[in-house]
Amino acid sequence: MILKPVISADDAACRIKEGDILMVGGFMDCGAPHTIIMALKDKETKNLTLISNDTATHNFKSGKITGVGYLVQKKMFKTIITSHIGLNQEAQRQMNTGETAFDLIPQGTLAEQVRAGGAGLGGFLTPTGVGTEVAKGKQIIYAGQRPFLLELPIKADVAIIKAKKADKAGNLQYNGTARNFNPLMATAATLVIAEAEEIVEIGEINPNDVHTPSIFIDFLVRTEQLK
Amino acid sequence: MEYIANKEVIAKHIARIFKTGDVVNLGIGLPMMVEKYISPEVNIIFQSENGIMGLGPAPVIGKEDKDLTDSSGSPATICAGGCFFDSATSFGIIRGGHIDYTVLGVLEVDQDGNLANYKMPGKLVPGMGGAMDLTIGARIVIAATLHFQPSGESRLRSHCTLPLTANQQVNLIVTDLGVFEVRDGRFHLMECFAPYNPEWIIEHTDADVIVDENCRKSI
Numbered sequence: 001m002i003l004k005p006v007i008s009a010d011d012a013a014c015r016i017k018e019g020d021i022l023m024v025g026g027f028m029d030c031g032a033p034h035t036i037i038m039a040l041k042d043k044e045t046k047n048l049t050l051i052s053n054d055t056a057t058h059n060f061k062s063g064k065i066t067g068v069g070y071l072v073q074k075k076m077f078k079t080i081i082t083s084h085i086g087l088n089q090e091a092q093r094q095m096n097t098g099e100t101a102f103d104l105i106p107q108g109t110l111a112e113q114v115r116a117g118g119a120g121l122g123g124f125l126t127p128t129g130v131g132t133e134v135a136k137g138k139q140i141i142y143a144g145q146r147p148f149l150l151e152l153p154i155k156a157d158v159a160i161i162k163a164k165k166a167d168k169a170g171n172l173q174y175n176g177t178a179r180n181f182n183p184l185m186a187t188a189a190t191l192v193i194a195e196a197e198e199i200v201e202i203g204e205i206n207p208n209d210v211h212t213p214s215i216f217i218d219f220l221v222r223t224e225q226l227k
Numbered sequence: 228m229e230y231i232a233n234k235e236v237i238a239k240h241i242a243r244i245f246k247t248g249d250v251v252n253l254g255i256g257l258p259m260m261v262e263k264y265i266s267p268e269v270n271i272i273f274q275s276e277n278g279i280m281g282l283g284p285a286p287v288i289g290k291e292d293k294d295l296t297d298s299s300g301s302p303a304t305i306c307a308g309g310c311f312f313d314s315a316t317s318f319g320i321i322r323g324g325h326i327d328y329t330v331l332g333v334l335e336v337d338q339d340g341n342l343a344n345y346k347m348p349g350k351l352v353p354g355m356g357g358a359m360d361l362t363i364g365a366r367i368v369i370a371a372t373l374h375f376q377p378s379g380e381s382r383l384r385s386h387c388t389l390p391l392t393a394n395q396q397v398n399l400i401v402t403d404l405g406v407f408e409v410r411d412g413r414f415h416l417m418e419c420f421a422p423y424n425p426e427w428i429i430e431h432t433d434a435d436v437i438v439d440e441n442c443r444k445s446i
């Protein structure tokens with residue numbers, strides 16, 4: 001087995017370049033790669049496109065910010081592709097002023113677009129969004145009597161994801177609901193950086209228990225920030 | 228008659244709908260209140276779209292697990308026999324028709340079964356999250372809402388004016404006045420909650436409401 005380089009969070013953040021399409025795993029702050037996010041927050045990288053389930057938290061009243069909320073606050077994104085921004089008031093503000101372009105996508109469609117991107121599919125037909133604003137500009141295809149939207153795959157330049165455990169080959173295991181978009185994004189980006197709470201020797205994860213096969217992973221980062 | 232907003236009555240009446248074995252997904256906010264009114268004799272399975280089958284009650288303080296949350300991001304537990312999965316599997320379960328009921332919040336719902344709950348252009352734009360997939364995929368879609376907006380306007384309408392979450396997918400609306408079924412482009416009042424009566428409800432609802440011949444009065 002080929003060993004995957006274990007790099008610093010700072011090194012990982014430096015590999016995300018101006019203008020990149022960036023996938024970030026996590027559902028709110030559960031399963032988000034907080035260590036890499038906090039390192040990226042300290043960079044001046046701009047014009048990124050974010051693909052993420054949500055924009056985590058930014059509450060103006062309490063001042064609480066979590067996860068990708070730090071990157072949104074720093075206005076690192078020109079475009080945000082996501083399903084939910086309801087708990088991030090700064091994201092809502094940027095949407096309403098037009099400072100950042102937002103593409104709001106049904107969560108199941110977003111998950112499947114990422115999966116399709118990684119699985120070599122040219123797209124898929126979903127009933128979700130038919131008869132709503134989501135259908136605007138999209139091709140409608142009938143299968144039998146039922147209308148479906150043609151949704152296209154999405155891919156990224158870089159994906160940053162989070163696992164509970166990695167072995168040195170890059171096999172990953174997730175924990176609980178921290179799995180969410182992480183195994184999907186692992187398959188759909190040119191460069192995939194996984195941070196893990198534990199990095200163990202090859203053989204220490206039973207092959208039956210691997211959630212993401214090692215070949216998808218390019219670099220490993222040790223988790224230092226759990227939130 | 229004086230109207231007093233009452234979310235508990237909505238949650239209680241929805242909780243009575245479910246039977247043992249039903250797979251149920253509760254939306255964020257008012258729908259999540261339903262869980263605490265489910266009778267202990269009824270054994271249902273909660274799905275949470277962030278990747279749980281067998282969602283349990285909130286953990287006691289001090290027992291939270293950062294890797295175990297519900298779809299609102301709040302700490303959660305998992306029941307014995309439950310399992311975790313990724314988001315693509317989760318929405319395969321949802322779109323694939325494997326969920327019996329979804330209960331969702333409302334900004335507007337209309338007599339054609341259209342639901343608007345994710346966007347007030349220029350004001351509140353939370354995004355649809357999993358709601359569009361849930362309304363498409365669940366066998367029965369229940370809209371849970373206070374009957375009136377804070378301004379006094381009825382949330383049940385003849386036509387939604389806000390961008391739609393669901394196009395003709397809502398089956399049942401439970402408000403703090405009663406239970407309404409969507410059928411043939413009209414609301415059918417199936418149950419009327421005391422102290423309100425059908426005449427008062429019709430008068431105060433901005434839509435076509437028909438009193439079903441089997442309409443029940445309940446407390």
